Amino acid sequence: MTADTAEPEGFTADPADRKREQRGWYFYDFACSVYSTSVVTVFLGPYLTSVAKNAADAEGFVHPLGIPVRAGSLFAYAVSVSILVAVLVMPLVGAAADRTGRKKPMLAVAAYVGATATTGMFFLDGDRYLLGAFLLIVANASLAVSMVLYNAYLPQIAAPEERDAVSSRGWAFGYTSGALVLVLNLVVYSGHDAFGLSEGAAVRICLASAGLWWGAFTLIPLRRLRDRKLGSGAEGAEGTEGAEGAVGGGWRQLMATLRDMRRHPLTLSFLLAYLVYNDGVQTVISQASVYGSEELGLDQTTLITAVLLVQVLAVAGALGMGRLARTYGAKRTVLASLAVWTLILAAGYFLPAGAPVWFFVLASAIGLVLGGSQALSRSLFSHLVPRGKEAEYFSAYEMSDRGLSWLGPLVFGLAYQLTGSYRDAIISLVIFFAVGFVLLARVPVRRAVAAAGNPVPARI
Incomplete structure (x- = not known):
């Protein structure tokens, strides 16, 4: 921030350019919200719990890394671990983004790692609870990292008086996509017999489809958003501090x-x-x-x-x-x-x-x-x-x-x-x-x- 302006470095001053970036920015919420809704909120918790129960011993425990864990607690523990992983990674990614100004390629990496892990949930069957927990940790942590990069664009693409409206529209885009994909999931799941699918196969298709949706619609913000050139101070900091x-x-x-x-x-x-x-x-x-x-x-x-x-x-x-x-x-x-x-x-x-x-x-x-x-x-x-x-x-x-x-x-x-x-x-x-x-x-x-x-x- 400079002393004579309230706008952050890299702010897009031209209204037409801002509108273009804002429209692209909304679509990342549209892309990734289906993961939160379909995967985390609806399907993965009950399904991963059932997979863990398939692998459980007579007392209802599984033993990841030799640690006794109730099969019913596995999902909650995996969510906690994923957030701890994200907390370790986020400051490193944030520092790199601040020093290079290249938020967009980092957003792309985080989004597609998460989307790939989510799509890989198609292979979660039988007693593969460790695979399910690993994919959940990777996808959840990737989403958290991508959201830091995504949110960091807001001050650069919206003036202070625009931010409430722009932020709310992104939020509305996310809820809209979540509802739309859930309707499609409901059709697939409730009609799985008519489609010649088992109940488990229908769930795995719904999980994987969220990853495909996430990856496909991420292309829109990656086309519309742009990286910012850094000021001399930031460049100097990068040159003197280096990797450390x-x-x-x-x-x-x-x-x-x-x-x-x-x-x-x-x-x-x-x-x-x-x-x-x-x-x-x-x-x-x-x-x-x-x-x-x-x-x-x-x-x-x-x-x-x-x-x-x-x-x-x-x-x-x-x-x-x-x-x-x-x-x-x-x-x-x-x-x-x-x-x-x-x-x-x-x-x-x-x-x-x-x-x-x-x-x-x-x-x-x-x-x-x-x-x-x-x-x-x-x-x-x-x-x-x-x-x-x-x-x-x-x-x-x-x-x-x-x-x-x-x-x-x-x-x-x-x-x-x-x-x-x-x-x-x-x-x-x-x-x-x-x-x-x-x-x-x-x-x-x-x-x-x-x-x-x-x-x-x-x-x-």
């Missing part, structure tokens, strides 16, 4: 940003609250299908329909919560959504097995608070970022988010490991929403906005 700088620079930059945040403790307090409750949100999303299939005995068609409900209602919920925020303020609206999340988990604990109607009611409630709680949290954080440090702070936001989001799946997996009950595992997640609620309630957001040097909105 590329390895350590990402972590040093993150630490420098966090040290700077100490001068804005209220911003840091909000970030901590968000990291805690968002970990709960992400864990509910990733583990809901396992809970529905293993604890409630629901079939895959029911789970797909429920996730479709979530996809559709998340858009409506975000718009509705946006209107509530204009009346009551974003902080109060997010706090209310956290209370609803807690009620959802309590209802899930008492949900009767074999009752798809009540599962649909619960999915509807999740959809109504999901999009709004995430969108308003990002909006709140944007008001707490000091002017001229948007990209730097949002980079730390993404890094920190990924850095903590392994904890929820780990808690879920440990709860099941110790109790053998998915009901106990799902209720254990209440702690994330309760602690997040308390931490957020203690943040004086109006004072935090003023302390960051930003104008305080009439309602926040």
